[in-house]
Amino acid sequence: MGININFKRFVEKSNSMFYVTSLKGEILYINDFGKSLLGITPDDINSGINVQSFYLFSEDRADFIQDLQKGEIIQEHEIRLINSYGKKIIGHEQSYIVPRSSGVDLVYGSVNDISDFIELNLNTARLNLELADINQKLQDAYTSMAQQEKMATIGELAAGVAHEINNPLGFIISNTNSVGRYIKILTEIFTKIKKTYNINAVEGIDQLEFILTDLGEVLKENKDGLRRIATITDSLKRFSRMGDENNKSNFDLNQAIKDTLTIAKTQYKYIADIELNLGDIPPVFCNGDSINQVLLNLIVNAAHAIDSLDPKERGLISIQTSVKDADVVFQVTDSGSGISDSIKNKIFDPFFTTKEVGKGTGLGLSLCYDIIVQKHGGKIWVENSSQGGAIFSFTLPGGNYGK
Amino acid sequence: MELVLHEEIEYNGLFLNIEEFTDIKVLVHLKGRLETANSIHFLKFIIDLVDFSSVGCELILNMKELYYVSSTGIGAFTTILVNCKKKNMNLFMKDMQPKVKDILELLGFISFFKLI
Secondary structure, three states: OOHHHHHHHHHHHOOOEEEEEEOOOEEEEEOHHHHHHHOOOHHHHHOOOEHHHHEOOOHHHHHHHHHHOOOOOOEEEEEEEEOOOOOEEEEEEEEEEEOOOOOOOEEEEEEEEOHHHHHHHHHHHHHHHHHHHHHHHHHHHHHHHHHHHHHHHHHHHHHHHHHHHHHHHHHHHHHHHHHHHHHHHHHHHHHHHHHHOOOOOOOOHHHHHHHHHHHHHHHHHHHHHHHHHHHHHHHHHHHOOOOOOOOOEEEOHHHHHHHHHHHOHHHHOOOEEEEEEEOOOOOEEEOHHHHHHHHHHHHHHHHHHHHOOOOOOOEEEEEEEEEEOOEEEEEEEOOOOOOOHHHHOOOOOOOOOOOOOOOOOOOHHHHHHHHHHHHOOOEEEEEEOOOOOEEEEEEEOOOOOOO | OOOOEOOOEEEOOEEEEEEEEOOOEEEEEEEEEEOHHHHHHHHHHHHHHHHHOOOOOEEEEEEEEEEEEOHHHHHHHHHHHHHHHHOOOEEEEEOOOHHHHHHHHHOOOHHHOEEO
16 A cells, blocks of 8 residues: 555544645545534535635635745644634644646645634633732722721821810810910009009019010910811811711811811921812712812822922912812812823722832822712812813712702 | 834744833834744743833733734733733733734633723
8 A cells, every 4th residue: 555545544534624725715625524624515515615715704815825825835824714504613724835837726734623722721811811800809909998997097096186185175275265364364463563553663573564465475376376286186086087988978078178188288388388269069968088088188199299390399289169060079289290191091090109119009099089989979080280280170969968 | 131112023923113111101013923933922022021111001012013813822912911910000902903803802802901
Protein backbone atom coordinates (compact mmCIF):
# COMPACT_ATOMS: atom_id res chain seq x y z
CA MET A 1 0.00 0.00 0.00
CA GLY A 2 1.59 3.31 -1.04
CA ILE A 3 2.04 6.40 1.10
CA ASN A 4 -0.59 8.28 -0.90
CA ILE A 5 -3.25 5.68 -0.18
CA ASN A 6 -2.39 5.62 3.53
CA PHE A 7 -2.37 9.38 3.67
CA LYS A 8 -5.75 9.52 1.89
CA ARG A 9 -7.14 7.10 4.48
CA PHE A 10 -5.72 9.26 7.29
CA VAL A 11 -7.34 12.35 5.80
CA GLU A 12 -10.66 10.56 5.35
CA LYS A 13 -10.75 9.30 8.94
CA SER A 14 -9.14 12.31 10.63
CA ASN A 15 -10.89 14.28 13.39
CA SER A 16 -9.86 17.47 11.64
CA MET A 17 -11.58 18.97 8.64
CA PHE A 18 -9.56 18.62 5.43
CA TYR A 19 -10.69 20.43 2.31
CA VAL A 20 -9.79 21.56 -1.17
CA THR A 21 -11.48 24.63 -2.63
CA SER A 22 -11.05 26.93 -5.54
CA LEU A 23 -9.90 30.47 -4.83
CA LYS A 24 -13.53 31.51 -5.29
CA GLY A 25 -14.49 29.10 -2.51
CA GLU A 26 -16.23 26.24 -4.38
CA ILE A 27 -15.75 23.08 -2.30
CA LEU A 28 -13.99 20.46 -4.47
CA TYR A 29 -13.21 18.03 -1.68
CA ILE A 30 -14.09 17.82 2.02
CA ASN A 31 -13.57 14.83 4.33
CA ASP A 32 -16.29 13.21 6.44
CA PHE A 33 -15.38 15.16 9.57
CA GLY A 34 -15.62 18.39 7.59
CA LYS A 35 -19.03 17.45 6.20
CA SER A 36 -20.24 16.65 9.70
CA LEU A 37 -18.73 19.82 11.19
CA LEU A 38 -20.28 22.10 8.57
CA GLY A 39 -23.48 20.04 8.27
CA ILE A 40 -23.27 19.50 4.50
CA THR A 41 -24.44 16.59 2.37
CA PRO A 42 -22.96 15.07 -0.81
CA ASP A 43 -25.79 16.81 -2.68
CA ASP A 44 -24.61 20.15 -1.32
CA ILE A 45 -21.16 19.44 -2.74
CA ASN A 46 -22.57 18.32 -6.08
CA SER A 47 -24.59 21.50 -6.29
CA GLY A 48 -21.39 23.53 -5.90
CA ILE A 49 -21.78 24.80 -2.34
CA ASN A 50 -19.34 27.61 -1.51
CA VAL A 51 -17.24 27.70 1.63
CA GLN A 52 -17.92 31.43 1.84
CA SER A 53 -21.44 30.65 3.10
CA PHE A 54 -19.96 29.14 6.29
CA TYR A 55 -17.94 32.17 7.30
CA LEU A 56 -19.42 33.96 10.29
CA PHE A 57 -17.92 37.22 9.08
CA SER A 58 -18.08 37.26 5.28
CA GLU A 59 -15.01 39.50 4.83
CA ASP A 60 -12.79 37.03 6.74
CA ARG A 61 -12.54 34.83 3.61
CA ALA A 62 -11.31 37.64 1.38
CA ASP A 63 -8.74 38.72 4.02
CA PHE A 64 -7.59 35.13 4.32
CA ILE A 65 -7.15 34.62 0.57
CA GLN A 66 -5.25 37.91 0.43
CA ASP A 67 -2.87 36.61 3.11
CA LEU A 68 -2.46 33.32 1.25
CA GLN A 69 -1.58 35.11 -1.93
CA LYS A 70 1.22 37.00 -0.19
CA GLY A 71 3.26 33.92 -1.04
CA GLU A 72 3.92 32.29 2.32
CA ILE A 73 3.66 28.52 2.01
CA ILE A 74 1.33 27.84 4.90
CA GLN A 75 -0.92 30.33 6.61
CA GLU A 76 -2.47 29.53 9.93
CA HIS A 77 -5.06 31.50 11.75
CA GLU A 78 -8.26 31.36 13.75
CA ILE A 79 -11.38 30.92 11.65
CA ARG A 80 -14.94 31.73 12.73
CA LEU A 81 -17.60 29.60 11.02
CA ILE A 82 -21.31 28.95 11.30
CA ASN A 83 -22.59 25.55 10.12
CA SER A 84 -25.86 24.61 8.42
CA TYR A 85 -27.54 24.10 11.80
CA GLY A 86 -26.56 27.57 12.99
CA LYS A 87 -23.85 26.36 15.37
CA LYS A 88 -20.94 28.78 15.67
CA ILE A 89 -17.52 27.19 15.36
CA ILE A 90 -14.08 28.55 16.14
CA GLY A 91 -11.36 26.62 14.35
CA HIS A 92 -7.63 26.67 13.90
CA GLU A 93 -6.95 26.64 10.16
CA GLN A 94 -3.77 25.84 8.21
CA SER A 95 -3.89 26.34 4.45
CA TYR A 96 -1.78 26.87 1.41
CA ILE A 97 -2.30 27.65 -2.24
CA VAL A 98 -1.40 25.12 -4.91
CA PRO A 99 -0.73 26.92 -8.18
CA ARG A 100 -1.85 25.02 -11.27
CA SER A 101 -0.78 25.32 -14.86
CA SER A 102 -4.40 25.86 -15.87
CA GLY A 103 -4.25 29.10 -13.89
CA VAL A 104 -7.05 27.94 -11.56
CA ASP A 105 -5.24 27.81 -8.23
CA LEU A 106 -6.53 25.59 -5.45
CA VAL A 107 -6.60 26.08 -1.68
CA TYR A 108 -5.66 23.06 0.42
CA GLY A 109 -6.37 23.28 4.12
CA SER A 110 -7.26 21.72 7.42
CA VAL A 111 -9.36 23.04 10.30
CA ASN A 112 -9.30 21.84 13.91
CA ASP A 113 -12.43 22.59 15.86
CA ILE A 114 -11.19 24.42 18.98
CA SER A 115 -14.58 25.84 20.01
CA ASP A 116 -14.73 23.92 23.30
CA PHE A 117 -11.15 24.83 24.17
CA ILE A 118 -11.77 28.49 23.40
CA GLU A 119 -15.05 28.49 25.30
CA LEU A 120 -13.31 27.00 28.33
CA ASN A 121 -10.52 29.58 28.20
CA LEU A 122 -12.88 32.46 27.67
CA ASN A 123 -15.10 31.25 30.49
CA THR A 124 -12.08 31.37 32.77
CA ALA A 125 -11.31 34.89 31.51
CA ARG A 126 -14.95 35.89 32.09
CA LEU A 127 -14.86 34.50 35.63
CA ASN A 128 -11.61 36.36 36.30
CA LEU A 129 -13.24 39.59 35.19
CA GLU A 130 -16.30 38.98 37.33
CA LEU A 131 -14.08 38.10 40.27
CA ALA A 132 -12.08 41.31 39.80
CA ASP A 133 -15.37 43.28 39.81
CA ILE A 134 -16.59 41.54 42.94
CA ASN A 135 -13.24 42.10 44.66
CA GLN A 136 -13.34 45.77 43.81
CA LYS A 137 -16.91 46.16 45.10
CA LEU A 138 -15.99 44.30 48.28
CA GLN A 139 -12.98 46.56 48.80
CA ASP A 140 -15.10 49.67 48.13
CA ALA A 141 -17.76 48.50 50.56
CA TYR A 142 -15.20 47.64 53.23
CA THR A 143 -13.45 51.00 52.96
CA SER A 144 -16.73 52.88 52.84
CA MET A 145 -17.89 51.07 55.98
CA ALA A 146 -14.58 51.76 57.69
CA GLN A 147 -14.85 55.44 56.75
CA GLN A 148 -18.44 55.67 57.95
CA GLU A 149 -17.43 53.95 61.18
CA LYS A 150 -14.60 56.46 61.57
CA MET A 151 -16.93 59.38 60.92
CA ALA A 152 -19.42 57.97 63.43
CA THR A 153 -16.69 57.63 66.06
CA ILE A 154 -15.45 61.15 65.41
CA GLY A 155 -19.04 62.37 65.60
CA GLU A 156 -19.59 60.66 68.96
CA LEU A 157 -16.31 62.05 70.21
CA ALA A 158 -17.20 65.54 69.06
CA ALA A 159 -20.60 65.33 70.72
CA GLY A 160 -18.95 64.12 73.95
CA VAL A 161 -16.34 66.88 73.90
CA ALA A 162 -19.00 69.49 73.18
CA HIS A 163 -21.04 68.25 76.14
CA GLU A 164 -18.01 68.28 78.46
CA ILE A 165 -17.10 71.80 77.37
CA ASN A 166 -20.67 73.03 77.70
CA ASN A 167 -20.93 72.29 81.43
CA PRO A 168 -17.95 74.41 82.60
CA LEU A 169 -18.80 76.92 79.87
CA GLY A 170 -22.19 77.43 81.51
CA PHE A 171 -20.79 78.49 84.89
CA ILE A 172 -17.93 80.47 83.30
CA ILE A 173 -20.48 82.54 81.35
CA SER A 174 -22.63 82.91 84.46
CA ASN A 175 -19.65 83.94 86.61
CA THR A 176 -18.40 86.32 83.93
CA ASN A 177 -21.80 88.02 83.92
CA SER A 178 -21.57 88.30 87.71
CA VAL A 179 -18.07 89.78 87.47
CA GLY A 180 -19.48 92.29 84.99
CA ARG A 181 -22.16 93.31 87.45
CA TYR A 182 -19.58 93.53 90.28
CA ILE A 183 -17.34 95.77 88.19
CA LYS A 184 -20.31 98.00 87.43
CA ILE A 185 -21.07 98.27 91.17
CA LEU A 186 -17.42 98.87 92.03
CA THR A 187 -17.21 101.58 89.37
CA GLU A 188 -20.33 103.32 90.73
CA ILE A 189 -18.95 103.18 94.30
CA PHE A 190 -15.57 104.46 93.14
CA THR A 191 -17.25 107.36 91.32
CA LYS A 192 -19.20 108.29 94.50
CA ILE A 193 -16.04 108.08 96.66
CA LYS A 194 -14.19 110.23 94.18
CA LYS A 195 -16.95 112.84 94.26
CA THR A 196 -17.27 112.80 98.08
CA TYR A 197 -13.61 112.63 99.13
CA ASN A 198 -10.51 114.19 97.74
CA ILE A 199 -8.60 111.04 96.92
CA ASN A 200 -6.64 112.35 93.97
CA ALA A 201 -3.54 112.48 96.18
CA VAL A 202 -3.77 108.77 97.02
CA GLU A 203 -0.94 106.92 95.38
CA GLY A 204 -2.06 104.72 92.51
CA ILE A 205 -5.55 106.23 92.21
CA ASP A 206 -5.04 106.91 88.47
CA GLN A 207 -4.10 103.28 87.97
CA LEU A 208 -7.23 102.14 89.83
CA GLU A 209 -9.39 104.34 87.62
CA PHE A 210 -7.74 102.89 84.52
CA ILE A 211 -8.17 99.31 85.80
CA LEU A 212 -11.86 99.80 86.41
CA THR A 213 -12.36 101.20 82.91
CA ASP A 214 -10.19 98.56 81.25
CA LEU A 215 -11.81 95.70 83.20
CA GLY A 216 -15.04 96.50 81.37
CA GLU A 217 -13.27 96.22 78.02
CA VAL A 218 -11.45 93.00 79.00
CA LEU A 219 -14.69 91.50 80.17
CA LYS A 220 -16.39 92.48 76.91
CA GLU A 221 -13.68 90.62 74.97
CA ASN A 222 -14.02 87.63 77.27
CA LYS A 223 -17.75 87.54 76.70
CA ASP A 224 -17.20 87.68 72.95
CA GLY A 225 -14.76 84.76 73.18
CA LEU A 226 -17.14 82.76 75.33
CA ARG A 227 -19.98 83.44 72.88
CA ARG A 228 -17.81 82.07 70.07
CA ILE A 229 -16.98 78.94 72.09
CA ALA A 230 -20.69 78.44 72.76
CA THR A 231 -21.44 78.77 69.03
CA ILE A 232 -18.80 76.15 68.20
CA THR A 233 -20.03 73.67 70.81
CA ASP A 234 -23.65 74.17 69.68
CA SER A 235 -22.58 73.56 66.08
CA LEU A 236 -20.60 70.48 67.06
CA LYS A 237 -23.55 69.08 68.96
CA ARG A 238 -25.94 69.73 66.08
CA PHE A 239 -23.46 68.43 63.52
CA SER A 240 -22.55 65.22 65.25
CA ARG A 241 -25.97 64.22 66.51
CA MET A 242 -25.86 60.50 65.77
CA GLY A 243 -28.80 58.73 64.26
CA ASP A 244 -30.04 55.97 62.05
CA GLU A 245 -29.34 56.52 58.34
CA ASN A 246 -33.06 56.14 57.68
CA ASN A 247 -33.93 58.52 60.48
CA LYS A 248 -35.11 61.50 58.44
CA SER A 249 -36.73 64.67 59.65
CA ASN A 250 -37.25 68.25 58.56
CA PHE A 251 -33.84 69.86 58.31
CA ASP A 252 -32.78 73.50 58.09
CA LEU A 253 -30.13 73.40 55.35
CA ASN A 254 -29.21 77.09 55.72
CA GLN A 255 -28.55 76.69 59.46
CA ALA A 256 -26.53 73.52 58.73
CA ILE A 257 -24.35 75.47 56.29
CA LYS A 258 -23.63 78.10 58.96
CA ASP A 259 -22.81 75.36 61.50
CA THR A 260 -20.51 73.60 59.04
CA LEU A 261 -18.71 76.84 58.23
CA THR A 262 -18.07 77.32 61.95
CA ILE A 263 -16.63 73.81 62.26
CA ALA A 264 -14.56 74.02 59.09
CA LYS A 265 -13.25 77.53 59.80
CA THR A 266 -9.67 76.40 60.36
CA GLN A 267 -9.66 74.91 56.89
CA TYR A 268 -10.42 78.16 55.06
CA LYS A 269 -9.95 81.20 57.29
CA TYR A 270 -6.32 81.84 56.24
CA ILE A 271 -6.84 81.21 52.54
CA ALA A 272 -10.35 82.21 51.52
CA ASP A 273 -13.26 84.51 52.20
CA ILE A 274 -16.79 83.18 52.38
CA GLU A 275 -19.67 84.65 50.42
CA LEU A 276 -23.08 83.42 51.55
CA ASN A 277 -26.17 83.79 49.45
CA LEU A 278 -28.69 81.65 51.26
CA GLY A 279 -32.14 81.71 49.71
CA ASP A 280 -35.54 81.40 51.28
CA ILE A 281 -35.77 77.62 51.21
CA PRO A 282 -38.18 75.24 52.91
CA PRO A 283 -36.99 72.60 55.37
CA VAL A 284 -35.64 69.50 53.69
CA PHE A 285 -36.84 66.06 54.75
CA CYS A 286 -33.57 64.18 55.12
CA ASN A 287 -31.02 62.62 57.44
CA GLY A 288 -29.34 65.70 58.89
CA ASP A 289 -26.14 63.92 60.00
CA SER A 290 -25.48 62.65 56.49
CA ILE A 291 -26.19 66.02 54.88
CA ASN A 292 -23.85 67.70 57.39
CA GLN A 293 -21.15 65.30 56.25
CA VAL A 294 -21.79 66.23 52.60
CA LEU A 295 -21.62 69.96 53.40
CA LEU A 296 -18.35 69.51 55.32
CA ASN A 297 -16.78 67.47 52.51
CA LEU A 298 -17.75 69.98 49.81
CA ILE A 299 -16.67 73.05 51.77
CA VAL A 300 -13.33 71.47 52.80
CA ASN A 301 -12.80 70.38 49.18
CA ALA A 302 -13.38 73.97 48.02
CA ALA A 303 -10.79 75.18 50.55
CA HIS A 304 -8.29 72.56 49.40
CA ALA A 305 -8.82 73.57 45.76
CA ILE A 306 -7.89 77.16 46.64
CA ASP A 307 -5.00 76.04 48.84
CA SER A 308 -3.51 74.03 45.97
CA LEU A 309 -3.16 77.10 43.74
CA ASP A 310 0.37 78.01 42.79
CA PRO A 311 1.25 80.83 43.36
CA LYS A 312 -0.86 81.08 46.51
CA GLU A 313 -3.52 83.76 46.52
CA ARG A 314 -6.45 84.43 48.82
CA GLY A 315 -9.55 82.93 47.28
CA LEU A 316 -13.30 83.03 47.55
CA ILE A 317 -15.79 80.30 48.44
CA SER A 318 -19.33 81.24 47.42
CA ILE A 319 -22.22 79.25 48.80
CA GLN A 320 -25.79 79.61 47.73
CA THR A 321 -29.07 77.86 48.27
CA SER A 322 -32.25 78.15 46.25
CA VAL A 323 -35.36 76.32 45.15
CA LYS A 324 -35.79 74.98 41.64
CA ASP A 325 -38.72 72.89 40.43
CA ALA A 326 -39.64 72.11 44.05
CA ASP A 327 -36.13 70.80 44.73
CA VAL A 328 -33.77 72.50 47.14
CA VAL A 329 -30.48 73.35 45.42
CA PHE A 330 -27.10 73.77 47.14
CA GLN A 331 -24.13 75.18 45.28
CA VAL A 332 -20.55 75.86 46.38
CA THR A 333 -18.18 77.65 44.02
CA ASP A 334 -14.47 77.95 44.65
CA SER A 335 -11.84 80.11 42.99
CA GLY A 336 -9.47 77.20 42.44
CA SER A 337 -8.27 75.92 39.08
CA GLY A 338 -11.39 73.88 38.22
CA ILE A 339 -11.86 70.24 37.23
CA SER A 340 -10.38 68.96 33.96
CA ASP A 341 -12.78 67.26 31.53
CA SER A 342 -10.76 64.04 31.66
CA ILE A 343 -11.57 63.43 35.33
CA LYS A 344 -15.09 64.86 35.55
CA ASN A 345 -16.68 61.48 34.89
CA LYS A 346 -14.82 59.72 37.66
CA ILE A 347 -14.58 62.35 40.33
CA PHE A 348 -17.34 60.65 42.33
CA ASP A 349 -15.73 57.21 41.96
CA PRO A 350 -14.45 55.66 45.18
CA PHE A 351 -10.70 56.09 45.73
CA PHE A 352 -10.35 58.68 43.00
CA THR A 353 -8.28 61.59 44.22
CA THR A 354 -6.07 64.23 42.69
CA LYS A 355 -4.56 65.08 46.04
CA GLU A 356 -1.06 64.06 47.03
CA VAL A 357 -0.58 60.58 48.46
CA GLY A 358 -1.69 60.60 52.07
CA LYS A 359 -3.70 63.83 51.75
CA GLY A 360 -6.95 62.40 50.46
CA THR A 361 -8.63 59.05 50.75
CA GLY A 362 -10.56 59.53 47.51
CA LEU A 363 -13.72 58.68 49.41
CA GLY A 364 -15.14 62.09 50.31
CA LEU A 365 -16.96 62.75 47.06
CA SER A 366 -18.02 59.14 46.62
CA LEU A 367 -19.62 59.30 50.07
CA CYS A 368 -21.33 62.55 49.04
CA TYR A 369 -22.64 60.78 45.93
CA ASP A 370 -23.86 57.85 48.01
CA ILE A 371 -25.62 60.11 50.52
CA ILE A 372 -27.23 62.47 48.01
CA VAL A 373 -28.09 60.05 45.19
CA GLN A 374 -28.51 56.64 46.84
CA LYS A 375 -29.84 57.66 50.24
CA HIS A 376 -31.91 60.70 49.34
CA GLY A 377 -32.81 60.37 45.65
CA GLY A 378 -31.14 63.68 44.83
CA LYS A 379 -28.55 64.64 42.26
CA ILE A 380 -24.94 65.76 42.61
CA TRP A 381 -22.68 67.09 39.89
CA VAL A 382 -19.65 69.20 39.16
CA GLU A 383 -18.99 71.84 36.53
CA ASN A 384 -16.53 74.63 36.01
CA SER A 385 -17.39 78.27 36.59
CA SER A 386 -16.71 80.90 33.96
CA GLN A 387 -14.02 82.27 36.31
CA GLY A 388 -12.19 78.95 36.18
CA GLY A 389 -13.01 77.38 39.55
CA ALA A 390 -15.22 74.39 40.27
CA ILE A 391 -18.91 74.44 41.15
CA PHE A 392 -20.22 71.48 43.12
CA SER A 393 -24.00 71.32 43.28
CA PHE A 394 -26.56 69.00 44.74
CA THR A 395 -30.31 68.90 44.88
CA LEU A 396 -32.54 67.28 47.44
CA PRO A 397 -36.08 66.44 46.52
CA GLY A 398 -38.56 68.88 48.01
CA GLY A 399 -42.29 68.66 48.37
CA ASN A 400 -42.29 65.91 50.98
CA TYR A 401 -41.72 67.98 54.06
CA GLY A 402 -42.61 66.32 57.28
CA LYS A 403 -43.33 62.93 55.71
CA MET B 1 10.66 47.97 29.52
CA GLU B 2 11.80 51.24 28.09
CA LEU B 3 9.05 53.71 27.37
CA VAL B 4 9.44 55.22 23.94
CA LEU B 5 6.78 57.58 22.66
CA HIS B 6 5.72 57.79 19.01
CA GLU B 7 7.73 54.81 17.88
CA GLU B 8 5.92 51.94 16.17
CA ILE B 9 6.83 48.48 17.42
CA GLU B 10 5.84 45.38 15.42
CA TYR B 11 4.97 41.95 16.76
CA ASN B 12 4.11 39.55 13.89
CA GLY B 13 1.70 41.84 12.08
CA LEU B 14 0.57 43.85 15.09
CA PHE B 15 1.89 47.41 15.32
CA LEU B 16 1.87 49.22 18.67
CA ASN B 17 2.61 52.88 19.25
CA ILE B 18 2.49 54.76 22.57
CA GLU B 19 1.03 58.10 21.50
CA GLU B 20 0.62 59.67 24.94
CA PHE B 21 1.86 58.89 28.43
CA THR B 22 0.94 61.19 31.31
CA ASP B 23 -0.11 60.77 34.94
CA ILE B 24 -3.77 60.81 33.94
CA LYS B 25 -3.81 59.30 30.45
CA VAL B 26 -1.99 56.60 28.51
CA LEU B 27 -2.91 56.25 24.84
CA VAL B 28 -1.73 53.33 22.71
CA HIS B 29 -2.44 52.93 19.00
CA LEU B 30 -3.04 49.37 17.75
CA LYS B 31 -2.71 48.53 14.08
CA GLY B 32 -3.04 45.27 12.12
CA ARG B 33 -4.08 41.91 13.50
CA LEU B 34 -4.13 40.66 17.08
CA GLU B 35 -3.94 36.86 16.99
CA THR B 36 -2.23 33.79 18.40
CA ALA B 37 1.13 34.72 16.91
CA ASN B 38 1.36 38.07 18.72
CA SER B 39 -1.15 38.05 21.62
CA ILE B 40 1.45 37.12 24.21
CA HIS B 41 3.76 39.96 23.07
CA PHE B 42 0.86 42.38 23.06
CA LEU B 43 -0.15 41.30 26.56
CA LYS B 44 3.36 41.73 27.94
CA PHE B 45 3.73 45.13 26.28
CA ILE B 46 0.50 46.48 27.76
CA ILE B 47 0.92 44.88 31.19
CA ASP B 48 4.37 46.49 31.46
CA LEU B 49 2.75 49.78 30.47
CA VAL B 50 0.07 49.34 33.15
CA ASP B 51 2.82 48.71 35.71
CA PHE B 52 4.50 51.97 34.70
CA SER B 53 1.25 53.96 34.75
CA SER B 54 -0.04 56.06 37.64
CA VAL B 55 -2.77 54.65 39.85
CA GLY B 56 -6.20 55.82 38.71
CA CYS B 57 -5.17 56.95 35.24
CA GLU B 58 -6.92 56.13 31.97
CA LEU B 59 -5.59 53.55 29.54
CA ILE B 60 -7.00 54.15 26.07
CA LEU B 61 -6.46 51.60 23.31
CA ASN B 62 -7.02 53.25 19.96
CA MET B 63 -8.34 50.38 17.82
CA LYS B 64 -9.20 52.32 14.69
CA GLU B 65 -6.69 50.34 12.64
CA LEU B 66 -7.02 46.98 14.38
CA TYR B 67 -8.86 44.84 11.87
CA TYR B 68 -8.78 41.38 13.41
CA VAL B 69 -8.86 40.02 16.95
CA SER B 70 -8.70 36.28 17.65
CA SER B 71 -9.93 34.57 20.80
CA THR B 72 -6.41 34.74 22.26
CA GLY B 73 -6.54 38.50 21.65
CA ILE B 74 -9.77 38.70 23.61
CA GLY B 75 -8.12 36.68 26.38
CA ALA B 76 -5.32 39.27 26.38
CA PHE B 77 -7.84 42.12 26.65
CA THR B 78 -9.51 40.50 29.65
CA THR B 79 -6.17 40.00 31.42
CA ILE B 80 -5.32 43.65 30.75
CA LEU B 81 -8.70 44.72 32.14
CA VAL B 82 -8.16 42.70 35.34
CA ASN B 83 -4.73 44.32 35.77
CA CYS B 84 -6.19 47.78 35.18
CA LYS B 85 -8.86 47.18 37.81
CA LYS B 86 -6.17 46.21 40.31
CA LYS B 87 -4.57 49.64 39.77
CA ASN B 88 -7.92 51.45 39.76
CA MET B 89 -7.29 52.37 36.13
CA ASN B 90 -10.04 52.82 33.58
CA LEU B 91 -9.59 50.93 30.31
CA PHE B 92 -11.22 52.46 27.25
CA MET B 93 -11.35 51.01 23.74
CA LYS B 94 -11.47 53.77 21.18
CA ASP B 95 -12.89 53.62 17.63
CA MET B 96 -13.28 49.85 17.57
CA GLN B 97 -13.83 48.32 14.11
CA PRO B 98 -17.36 46.85 13.69
CA LYS B 99 -15.89 43.42 12.91
CA VAL B 100 -13.88 43.40 16.14
CA LYS B 101 -16.94 44.58 18.03
CA ASP B 102 -18.95 41.73 16.47
CA ILE B 103 -16.55 39.10 17.77
CA LEU B 104 -16.53 40.62 21.26
CA GLU B 105 -20.32 40.57 21.18
CA LEU B 106 -20.41 37.04 19.83
CA LEU B 107 -18.25 35.73 22.66
CA GLY B 108 -20.15 37.70 25.30
CA PHE B 109 -17.38 40.09 26.31
CA ILE B 110 -18.59 43.41 25.01
CA SER B 111 -20.28 44.43 28.28
CA PHE B 112 -16.99 44.24 30.20
CA PHE B 113 -15.32 46.93 28.12
CA LYS B 114 -15.91 50.66 27.88
CA LEU B 115 -16.10 51.73 24.25
CA ILE B 116 -15.52 55.34 23.26
